[in-house]
Amino acid sequence: MAIAISAEKPSSVETGLSPLSSPPPVILTQDELKKIAAYKAVEFVESGMVLGLGTGSTAKHAVDRIGELLRQGKLTNIVGIPTSKKTHEQAVSLGIPLSDLDSYPVVDLAIDGADEVDPFMNLVKGRGGSLLREKMVEGACKKFVVIVDESKLVPHLGGSGLAMPVEVVPYCWKFTAKRLQDLFEDCGCVAKLRTTGAE
Numbered sequence: 095m096a097i098a099i100s101a102e103k104p105s106s107v108e109t110g111l112s113p114l115s116s117p118p119p120v121i122l123t124q125d126e127l128k129k130i131a132a133y134k135a136v137e138f139v140e141s142g143m144v145l146g147l148g149t150g151s152t153a154k155h156a157v158d159r160i161g162e163l164l165r166q167g168k169l170t171n172i173v174g175i176p177t178s179k180k181t182h183e184q185a186v187s188l189g190i191p192l193s194d195l196d197s198y199p200v201v202d203l204a205i206d207g208a209d210e211v212d213p214f215m216n217l218v219k220g221r222g223g224s225l226l227r228e229k230m231v232e233g234a235c236k237k238f239v240v241i242v243d244e245s246k247l248v249p250h251l252g253g254s255g256l257a258m259p260v261e262v263v264p265y266c267w268k269f270t271a272k273r274l275q276d277l278f279e280d281c282g283c284v285a286k287l288r289t290t291g292a293e
């Protein structure tokens with residue numbers, strides 16, 4: 095089951111009041127919108143759950159919130175299964191108890207961001223480099239809550255015009271990149287190795 099939660103910028107409202115008496119418009123940053131959506135998603139979390147912890151700048155807010163609720167004693171007995179090394183480190187720093195799919199092959203709820211969401215809730219994920227682990231953890235969950243801000247909503251997958259993530263094994267990656275590029279050469283796609291810093 096997949097649920098998408100998105101936060102949209104409020105549209106301006108005509109009030110008929112003079113500009114002097116109108117409150118200033120609330121302008122939320124993209125990060126604030128991500129945080130609002132992430133906090134909403136965490137409302138699905140219940141004590142005792144095994145949770146898939148997503149990766150990325152949106153999921154980070156959800157993991158922060160889960161850590162906060164655990165610290166406050168509002169959530170108890172949670173087991174987190176992180177979808178990346180980065181999320182693992184964040185969860186450890188917040189004191190969230192962690193495990194893996196070997197010990198917990200069924201995940202009650204996973205919360206993660208996405209790169210694109212189409213009107214049918216199909217997703218592009220993995221642009222942050224965590225595609226494989228996300229697929230493993232989120233493929234094992236009973237409920238999947240996807241948190242996105244309005245910039246991720248597209249009329250069709252690929253609609254953002256940004257790179258489509260494909261995870262490959264390191265062995266002969268140039269060979270694989272060439273094969274991939276050849277598949278889509280009619281569209282002028284270029285296969286590029288995603289790098290992080292010097293890696």
Ligand SMILES: O=C[C@H](O)[C@H](O)[C@H](O)COP(=O)(O)O
Nearest residue numbers: 150151152207220222223224
């Ligand atoms: O590999 C990364 C994940 O799929 C992320 O959930 C996705 O890239 C969205 O990341 P962000 O919330 O930073 O836009």
